[in-house]
Amino acid sequence: MLSQLIKNSLEQCISKVSEGLGILGSSPVNAALEQPANAEHGDYSSNIAMQLARTLRKPPAVIAELITAELKASGSANGLLQRIEVAPPGFINMYIDWQVWAQTDFALPQAGGEKVIVEHTSVNPNKSMHIGHLRNSCIGDALARILRKTGHTVEVHNYVDDLGNQLADTVVGLLNVPLAGNHVRFGDYCWDIYAEINKEYAQHPESVHKRTEILHALEQGHGNTAWIGNLVAGQIVKEHVEEMRNFGIGYDLLVWESSILKEGFWASAFDLLSQTEVFVQESEGKLAGCWILKQSAGGGDSAQDTEEEHQKDKVLVRSNGILTYTAKDIAYHLWKFGLLDKDFAYSEFNSGLWTTGLSGEVLPFGHADKVVNVIDYRQEYPQAMVKQAFQALGYHEQAERLHHVSYGVVSLSPASAAGLGLDTSAGKSSYAMSGRQGIGIKVTELVRLMEDSIDATRSDKNGLSSRLIATAAIRYYLLRFNLGTEIVFDFKQAMEISGNTGVYLMYAYARASRVLSKGGALAESGSGNSGNSRNDRDSADNLYSANSIDKSDNVDSIDQKEGDLPLFPLQLEAAELALLRQLSLWQDTLYTASRELTPNTICNYAHSLAALFSNFYSACPILKGEASIVAFRLWLTRRFTGTLGEALDVLGLPKPERM
Structure with a gap:
């Protein structure tokens, strides 16, 4: 990454300056960089000299001059820095040589093939999905794409709670509520059934006992009711998977909650937890007979833990013997990290998608180095309980590598x-x-x-x-x-086709592709040094008449090969420089999004990039003017399509040649 290369060079120079002054730091210096909003203040800037003033016992301006001299003497960060200036009271402002930048192959920090399990969607299999569920799936899929792009091995799970209250309620409704109407899909029918049975519960609270009876039957896993539950869940999950496929969202493995019980995962987890001091059976009070997970030693009892909803969450086995969601989740996560002496058998649910079961093949699922769970903020406490169980069992490293990606509801x-x-x-x-x-x-x-x-x-x-x-x-x-x-x-x-929307980004990509097509250039996203190839093109015609390129553009004299790197102008236009600066931030943005697990970081970057291209397109005639200028602007347009294409890929959006 560009910023990392400059940062490393800067820190090496700081070390040499400190050594030259006879002062060696007790710990390595972290030289933070920022990209000034005003390009006149540099493409990158650092205030490290001011931070070192007390340690090095010199004025910031003097320290900045010493570091600047060392940077220049050491090759100006492999020639990437065209100018380095000191500004009061001690800022080091660095200006990129964009011609050198364009010729340099930058690499992301290596993930080393680290395996990450991303769990997302995990919708109760009792009715059709709504838009709130879809936010979960979109976030999870984008994270999986981001992690793959940054060198991780990613395995995507969809956890199917086929033993929960919601499915039980739908089965109760199917068995007891007469319902007619026009329904195209079974999930839509169950949507109405689920609402009707909950009305029944509200009007006749005594009827809730039917849910408990169904839950017991589902957990036992045999008999008429269990088979009905299996058929209901199986058909609805099939519909869910098909719905998500329409959004470009897929999974590697469906993990059925019933498989966790049938394969004895909870029994193994129970044996492990029983050896700790925090897993106990209550003998009195409201939770008498329940197996609960107490607070970690020294943690104390917070007011939050005394809330009724959290009292329920820390119960792992109810007094009637029914397991809570949290209990099964603990067993599931122990398996995710390869910490149980159990495994599933696997069979194909449909092409490329596997499912857990009692029979099937032995496959290398699980054994993650890191786990990412996309679950809304209301599940924060149960997720914390899973971590607490790991810590109680001594799996501290795995607990640190278990990440809950929380999000707001829709x-x-x-x-x-x-x-x-x-x-x-x-x-x-x-x-x-x-x-x-x-x-x-x-x-x-x-x-x-x-x-x-x-x-x-x-x-x-x-x-x-x-x-x-x-x-x-x-x-x-x-x-x-x-x-x-x-x-x-x-x-x-x-x-909307303007502002921060997906249509605006696709429109910007299509516009750039049209420019390249008119310029006689091949619109391949692997051009120049972008390091990508676009194998799947979505051909599109105009969606809005404004998308067409001005027919007066002169393209007759353009003859530039795909991989050619033109000479950059001695003086860049403001719009050209702004676009270059944003392009140079792509790898940093992608790496940040993968570390912080924030797909919206990519959205913000892509929108800014598209807006800067629009400004460049308006301010700088791409296909008119001297041949050298046209060649440079075509190269810049290809670099834009390559970078925006990567961003669209990780966001799961198409890359249309035309809109």
């Missing part, structure tokens, strides 16, 4: 809720979705509504389909917010 804007026929007379700023009440928007329904809306605005309906544009727009909308943000979904905002 609600509907008033306009979107009204469009779905919901009562918005209360005048709320947003309307929460509730499966129990049947309130929300199914994923398939959302796609259909947006597809119809896009289709109505298109003059030319050839090329990239309205459905693909709709799924890309939805996917990007759910990714672009900070993870902790609770999204208020609005159909209109998601489809």
